[in-house]
Amino acid sequence: MRNSEVAELLDRLGELVEANGEDRFKVIAYHRAATSIRNMDEEVEQLWKEKKLEEIKYVGEGIAKKIDEFLRTGKLQLLERLREKTPAGVPLLMKVQGIGPRTAYHLSHDLGITSVDELRKALAEGRLDDEFGPTVRESFRLGIERLESFEKRMLLPEAEGAFQKMASYFGALGIRVGMAGSLRRGKSTVGDLDLISTDPKVVEAIKGCPGVAQVIESGPKRTSVKLEDGVQVDVRLFAEEEYGAAMVYFTGSKDHNIALRNLAIERGWKLNEYGLFDRAGGRLAGETEEGVYRKLGMDYIPPELRENRGEIDAARNRGLPRLVKFDDLRGDLQMHTTWSDGSATLEEMATAARDRGYEYIAITDHSVSVRVANGLSEERFRKQWREIEKLNDRLSPFRILKAVELEIKSDGSLDFEKKLLDEFDLVGASLHQNFRQDARKLTERAVKALSHPSVDFLCHPTNRLIGRREGNPIDLAKVVATAKENGKMLEIDGEPQRLDLDEVWSKRAAEEGVPIVVDSDAHSVGELDNVSYGVTVARRAWLEAKDVANTKSLKTLLGRVG
Ligand code: DGT
Ligand code: CA
Ligand code: CA
Ligand code: ZN
Numbered sequence: 001m002r003n004s005e006v007a008e009l010l011d012r013l014g015e016l017v018e019a020n021g022e023d024r025f026k027v028i029a030y031h032r033a034a035t036s037i038r039n040m041d042e043e044v045e046q047l048w049k050e051k052k053l054e055e056i057k058y059v060g061e062g063i064a065k066k067i068d069e070f071l072r073t074g075k076l077q078l079l080e081r082l083r084e085k086t087p088a089g090v091p092l093l094m095k096v097q098g099i100g101p102r103t104a105y106h107l108s109h110d111l112g113i114t115s116v117d118e119l120r121k122a123l124a125e126g127r128l129d130d131e132f133g134p135t136v137r138e139s140f141r142l143g144i145e146r147l148e149s150f151e152k153r154m155l156l157p158e159a160e161g162a163f164q165k166m167a168s169y170f171g172a173l174g175i176r177v178g179m180a181g182s183l184r185r186g187k188s189t190v191g192d193l194d195l196i197s198t199d200p201k202v203v204e205a206i207k208g209c210p211g212v213a214q215v216i217e218s219g220p221k222r223t224s225v226k227l228e229d230g231v232q233v234d235v236r237l238f239a240e241e242e243y244g245a246a247m248v249y250f251t252g253s254k255d256h257n258i259a260l261r262n263l264a265i266e267r268g269w270k271l272n273e274y275g276l277f278d279r280a281g282g283r284l285a286g287e288t289e290e291g292v293y294r295k296l297g298m299d300y301i302p303p304e305l306r307e308n309r310g311e312i313d314a315a316r317n318r319g320l321p322r323l324v325k326f327d328d329l330r331g332d333l334q335m336h337t338t339w340s341d342g343s344a345t346l347e348e349m350a351t352a353a354r355d356r357g358y359e360y361i362a363i364t365d366h367s368v369s370v371r372v373a374n375g376l377s378e379e380r381f382r383k384q385w386r387e388i389e390k391l392n393d394r395l396s397p398f399r400i401l402k403a404v405e406l407e408i409k410s411d412g413s414l415d416f417e418k419k420l421l422d423e424f425d426l427v428g429a430s431l432h433q434n435f436r437q438d439a440r441k442l443t444e445r446a447v448k449a450l451s452h453p454s455v456d457f458l459c460h461p462t463n464r465l466i467g468r469r470e471g472n473p474i475d476l477a478k479v480v481a482t483a484k485e486n487g488k489m490l491e492i493d494g495e496p497q498r499l500d501l502d503e504v505w506s507k508r509a510a511e512e513g514v515p516i517v518v519d520s521d522a523h524s525v526g527e528l529d530n531v532s533y534g535v536t537v538a539r540r541a542w543l544e545a546k547d548v549a550n551t552k553s554l555k556t557l558l559g560r561v562g
Helices: 003-019 024-039 044-049 061-073 077-085 101-110 116-124 134-151 156-172 181-185 202-208 240-251 254-266 289-295 311-316 346-355 378-395 439-450 476-486 503-511 526-540 554-561
Strands: 177-179 193-197 212-219 222-227 232-237 270-272 275-277 283-285 360-363 399-407 426-430 489-493 516-519
Touching (some): 003 024, 003 077, 003 101, 024 156, 044 061, 116 134, 156 177, 156 181, 156 193, 156 202, 156 526, 181 193, 181 240, 193 202, 193 240, 202 212, 202 222, 202 232, 240 275, 240 283, 240 289, 254 270, 254 311, 275 289, 346 378, 346 526, 378 399, 439 476, 489 503, 503 526
Parallel strands (some): 193 232, 360 399, 399 426, 489 516
Antiparallel strands (some): 212 222, 222 232, 270 275, 275 283
């Protein structure tokens, strides 16, 4: 099985490309292809032999060529070239937020610091006091801390991939396992996997699961293992009549559990992972989650809401939201094609979206000033529109919207004039450049864009990349207020590293009546599926179908964005 080898290769390549200051889009593309290959069930070598590399999710033509070169020759020339010109440790140092290619080069080449560990030591021993001011040194320290706490966590696709593999292994053995923990709640990052089963075979069987590298702890009712990629999985055994209570307990969150337990205590009862019990120890509930919630006097609470953010009161008052589902979506409103930095053609994206059952999509290639992503000029957009019109004739009633991910420039002005913008069906505005400005300036840029009559929504408002970059210190309350005032929409970008806006701010925006766009930001056909991560965030934000703009018919949507 060479999947992990190929995944490693692409990860190293991504790091080195980044270390050499090349464009972020490429870097992300390498890493997500790596994760996808690491987690897939098929063997990459087999697909390569069948010339089907490009069928792998997140693998486009460019990456397929590199995998081909590696499998044919055992080497990748680009990687070796980059390795030669990059001083030792630079990719590692760049994982620390606040350290870019130039600083990493300086640390390694001039100061001989080639790892995060050495950097920490040098900071502690005061060896960098002459080189960097106190603010910069503090930012290094914070960056190191953040890196260490994140490195232990996974993004959703990785966690889901690990769970799917386990589930199919257990499935083949006829062992039923339930998924609990933060993955079941759909949290954007997952620390470890928590499995629950009522089948006694499970505690031994898990040790033989492919990918298990180490058994950490093993007892009659619990086994903890570590997978090859460092992921920890806990499996716990319960009796049938305890299963529901165990699922409630280990799904969490901890705060939700504590609030439930307090409710039980108020009634003189006891709630734990084995069940709900009355004063005399008699079992009141435990076999099913529904039973536990019902007995406590409330509606069943969907896992995504179990964060103790008001869901318990809502469930007691029959006031839980009817959460939006993937099937409610009628279209996807952000995606890229080979016209800018996507890996699939316009036609491929459109037909794939139509085959997924959508009624409409927006093609939102980047605008001209995003040079690293091959942004489009007016002239190129006009050419693209002719292609869109032809496809629309052919694919009708499916409809492709002429759209753009429009760059908000440093001074808050936009890439195009109003006259041209008004010829688009839909305009999303994004802020990719100069995001190191101070909070006031960044907020001004977003506010200016949201006040422009031709802009329909703000894309990934904070521009965070989970585990790599904190969101911009933008004043989101002001952004929400401006969107509300001007009748604009805000986006939940489904790219697993982004998931931006997050659930807390999406909830606040929706409560203010600001429509939320949930989209994939796909750069390949496979990435169209990312919209489901966006839906997960929307659900964690308590959103109903009515709160999400792209659950509406095209007519209603266009009526609104005019
Ligand atoms: P993670 O793994 O860090 O992404 O987050 P979780 O939520 O999966 O947390 P984990 O794996 O430590 O524990 C799974 C669940 O078990 C957690 O969501 C709630 C429950 N739990 C763990 N420790 C405690 C505790 O001390 N008290 C209560 N009431 N519940 C706990
Ligand atoms: Ca967990
Ligand atoms: Ca756990
Ligand atoms: Zn973007």
